[in-house]
Every structure is written in C-alpha cells, then in structure tokens.
Amino acid sequence: MKLGSYKSLFFVGVILIVWAIITQTTDWIQPIFIPSPSEIGKTVWEMRENLPLAILVSLGITLSGFGIGLLVGMAMGLAMAYSRNFLEMVGPILDFTRPVPVLALIPLFILWFGIGVLPQVFLVALGVSVIIGVETYESIKNMPLVYIRAASNLGADKKTIFRTVVVPYIVPYLIGAVRVAAAISWGLDVASEFMGAQVGLGYIMIVRQIYLDTAGILAIVVIYSTLALLFDQLIRKVEIRLTRWTERSKISFDNI
Amino acid sequence: MQNEVIKESIESILKIRNLSFSYTGDECNMIFKNINIDISENEFFCIIGPSGCGKTTLLNIIAGFETATGGSVLQSGVEIKNVSHERAVVFQQDAVFPWLTVYQNIEYGLKVRNIPHEIREKRVREYLDVVGLTGFEDRYPRELSGGMKKRVDLARVLVNDPEMLLMDEPYGSLDALTKEKLQISLTEIWEHSRKTVVFVTHDLEEALFLGDRIVIMQHIKFNIPLRIIDVPFKRPREIFLKEEPEFQRMRRELLQEFKLL
Ligand SMILES: Nc1ncnc2c1ncn2[C@@H]1O[C@H](COP(=O)(O)OP(=O)(O)OP(=O)(O)O)[C@@H](O)[C@H]1O
Ligand SMILES: [Mg+2]
Secondary structure, three states: OOOOOHHHHHHHHHHHHHHHHHHHHOOOOOOOOOOOHHHHHHHHHHOOOOHHHHHHHHHHHHHHHHHHHHHHHHHHHHHHHHOHHHHHHHHHHHHHHOOOOHHHHHHHHHHHHOOOHHHHHHHHHHHHHHHHHHHHHHHHHOOOHHHHHHHHHOOOOHHHHHHHHHHHHHHHHHHHHHHHHHHHHHHHHHHHHOOOOOOOHHHHHHHHHHOOOHHHHHHHHHHHHHHHHHHHHHHHHHHHHHOOOOOHHHOOOOOO | OHHHHHHHHHOEEEEEEEEEEEOOOOHHHEEEEEEEEEEEOOOEEEEEOOOOOOHHHHHHHHHOOOOOOEEEEEEOOEEOOOOOOOEEEEOOOOOOOOOOOHHHHHHHHHHHOOOOHHHHHHHHHHHHHHOOOOOOOOOOHHHOOHHHHHHHHHHHHHOOOOOEEEEEOOOOOOOHHHHHHHHHHHHHHHHHHOOEEEEEEOOHHHHHHHOOEEEEOOOHHHOOOOEEEEOOOOOOOOHHHHHOHHHHHHHHHHHHHHOOO
16 A cells, blocks of 8 residues: 555545545434544644644654664564574573563553653563564574575675674565554553553543543544554655565566 | 695595485485595586485585585595685575675675775676676666576675685576576686586586586485596587587487486
C-alpha cells in the first residue's frame, strides 16, 4: 500500500462516506458505540490545547523505546550469533521468557520502577528488543554459508565478517520485523501509559473512557493510527535506501 | 647447487597425503579414502568426476573450510589448517556479495586486509579491466548476467594475488557460449600469471582444454583408484583446439573409459 496512491485514497474516502451516512442519517448505530466522523472531528478540536503536549510525550516514549529496543535487540541477536558462550548463557533464558507477554509485566514494572516516563520507555524497549533480537539471530542462522566462507577466504576476520557481511545481509530480512515491532510499540505505549501516566495520548484515552466519551477515544485512536502510519512510511523510506541491492522491489505477480 | 634450485622449483606446492573424509566422522560414511595427489607450482590441475563423488568436499579441505578425517594436505610442506587468502576459492554457488557493487566486491579482499587506498584503487581498476568489466563498476550484482557475476568472482580473488586458485565448477551453470568465452579468458589470464590452479569440473572437454593434468575421481563405492592423465596439448591454447582430431580422440577415449558425462 502506498499512502498517496489514488486507489487507497479512493477506498478510504468510500469508507468515510459510508460511515458518515450511516451514523448521521440513520439510527442503526448509537453514537456511544460509533460516533459520526464529524463528532470525532469536533472532539479533536475541543482537545486542541492538550493535544500537542500529549502527542509529544507519547511520541517521545514510543520512539525512544523503539530506538533503544531496536539497538538492544540487534546487539543481542548479533552477540548470540557471534559468541557461542553468550548464546549458551542468554539463549535459554530468552527462550523461557519470550512467551511471557510483556503486558503481563506491567504490575511488576510498577512495583519495581514506580511510575514515570522511564519504566514506560523501558516497557516499549523490552517488547521491541525481544522481537528484534530473535529475528536478528534467526536471520543470521539462515544466511548462506558461502558468503561467510567467501569473506573469510578473502582475508576477513570474524569481527570484520560480522560488520561487512552479516549486518548488510540481514538488514532486508529484519525490515519486516522492524515494521511489526514499530506497530507494536504504539500499542506498548498505550499500555505503558496505563501505568499511571499523567500526560500523553494513552492517558487521555483512559480519562475519556471513564466519561464514556467514545468520540474522544476514537479521536485518540485516529491520532495513534496516523502517527503509526507516518512512522511506518518513514521506515519504508529508510528500507528503500538500505535495500537497493535486493531484488525484492522488483518481485511482482502481476504478469504470472 | 644449480640442480637443487631447479628441483626446488618443480617441487609440488600441494601434497595431498592419504586424505580421507567423512562428514559424520565415522568410517562407514567416507566420502573418499586415502587420496594421494601432488600438484606442482604453476600447474593447471583439473579434478573431474560425477556429481556427488566429493570434488567440492576435497576442494573445501584444501581451502581449509573442512578438516580432514584422516591424512593431510600440505602447502609448501606446511599442513593446511586454516583458511587463507593465499588459497583463493571461486565457489560453485554464486558467492558475489549482492549488497556490494562490482567495484566494492573486487575491492573487498584488499580492504579487509587494510591495503592502502591508492593501491587498492589501482589494482581494482586493473582487474576490472582484466575480466572486462570496466564500465560496470557501480552496478549491483542483481543487474549482472550469470557470466558477469562469475567474472566479478574471479576478479575478486585475482586482485589479492593469491598463491593458488581453487575453482569449483565456476562455469557449471552457464550456457555453452558464455562458458567458452570465459574459458578462453581464463586461459589467457592464467598464461599471463601462471598461478597454480586446482579446477573442479564435470565437463571433460573443459578439463582437456584448460588443464595440464586431470585427475579422475569416482564415487567411493566403485572403489576405483584415482587416475591422473597428462594433457599433451601445447600452450598457448586456442579455442580451435577443441576441434582438433587429437583432442576429440582423447575425449572420446576417456569418456568410454570412465563413462563420464
Ligand atoms: N555438508 C554436508 N553434510 C553432509 N554430507 C554432505 C555435505 N556436503 C556434501 N555432502 C555429501 O558428500 C558427498 C560429496 O559431495 P560434494 O559436494 O563434495 O560432491 P561434488 O563432487 O562436488 O558434486 P557436484 O559435482 O554435484 O558438485 C555427497 O554425497 C553429498 O551428499
Ligand atoms: Mg561440487
């Protein structure tokens, strides 16, 4: 999907129009469940003073958590592939802890780290790093041996092979996981703001929920989605730069 | 004194001694057993044999990727235990790094060995020219044909000026015409540099055209001892050699003898 493509804009437009018609001209759906688009627009306008700071805070938590998680995850995955000792030390722990849903740790997080921005960032980073760590390690394990052998035969030592062969090779394979992790990090941000935040989009959502303000909740959802979508577009821009060498951009099933 | 120097120079650079190998490490799964081959310096040595007889495995041991189960391989009298850029491998599979451009691929070995930039540039340009890829230096491998990729592969190892080349069916996957072109260019390059080459193929014609000597490997289950054949044709060799009656006769005889195809 391309954001600017006519087909997708057309599709979104149709949905919006149908939605508006149904909610505004019929009484099939009560506004408390699904308010009309204009209602949501109105709510956003009402919230305009609190929104910039809330967006900034949530964006900050999500992006820094995502960034830290990405770096830590890649470092872990690389280290597990690099050093057998590290793998034997960390691998089993990771295997045991991986199935534990990060969200289930929220009560513990509050207990351990109290409330504040730091544990929130940490929660996002944790969720992201697990995904990226596993994916990094798996992509390395699936590398064709011949590239490693060729590099070593040309005179590269282990460290150089990791820097010049392993990392560039796995980047395209990681992009998928990075996009998934980026999407998840927004959800993790919402969850992390449930840990007693005082400001932020997720916090506004909780407050609105208390007042049964569906339009308000949906407004925040729309804002979150927009941010997530923009971030995803950014990742794809980076992806195109990083994966110019692959054939994937050319793969198409249209002529088959 | 004079005599000794000469003797030294024809001394074999590669000695394969009682070499046995098994991937599982046990006796009953041997890929080959007690192989003995001497390869001399500046020799173009071909290994030929049917698919699965262990050619790649043998080459991998010489390169240092695998460790012998029994016996040893000596290079200039020293047992081979590690991978070295002095024994440069051209792999059977496509091994050109797809994330690097043609130029960067050829430069790779020099760069990781910290050769100064000016020397690097000069040598890369030189070998781009040797393999006829000048003008393609900024292309990524996906934008090249199969034959061009093989030429990148060759340039990538030649640029390091290795002591010997280990080539594993480098042209096995190419069409006849491209293959012939690359064979011609390889003989030219080789006649120029006279490096020791160990060249694996399953194409008898290719082995006869390129090689000084050919060893014929067979699957271990037939229990046929290795046979080494001297190729009598003079150098420099032209592609018309393949049509000479002598060449054809030799090819036919060997084919019949070993049921190679
Ligand atoms: N990594 C491996 N692990 C276990 N067995 C292997 C491995 N690689 C090869 N073999 C086996 O060893 C035997 C020899 O393989 P090898 O690749 O050396 O054959 P080859 O002569 O190079 O064949 P080809 O001409 O098809 O390339 C085959 O029977 C193969 O199944
Ligand atoms: Mg092989």
